[in-house]
Amino acid sequence: MDRKQVISEVDKILESYCKDCLLKAHFRKEHGKTYAHRFCIEQCTVGQQIKKIGQYLK
Numbered sequence: 489m490d491r492k493q494v495i496s497e498v499d500k501i502l503e504s505y506c507k508d509c510l511l512k513a514h515f516r517k518e519h520g521k522t523y524a525h526r527f528c529i530e531q532c533t534v535g536q537q538i539k540k541i542g543q544y545l546k
Contacts (some may be wrong), residue, residue, distance in 0.1 A: 494544045502539075505534045 491495075506512065511532070515524035528535040 489544050491545065492542060497541055498538055501534060501538055 506528070509528075512524050512528060515527050529539060530536075
């Protein structure tokens with residue numbers, strides 16, 4: 489998978505699942521932006537999928 493494909497795939501996932509995510513909005517309001525971001529990366533299945541795809545960028 490080349491760099492453009494990886495970025496395109498990540499953009500597609502972000503647009504489909506993360507754009508209007510209620511959990512992210514809730515955590516951002518209640519705990520702050522850093523907590524919400526950390527939740528998305530470490531605990532959300534979509535965030536884990538993005539992280540896995542992002543490994544191809546190394």
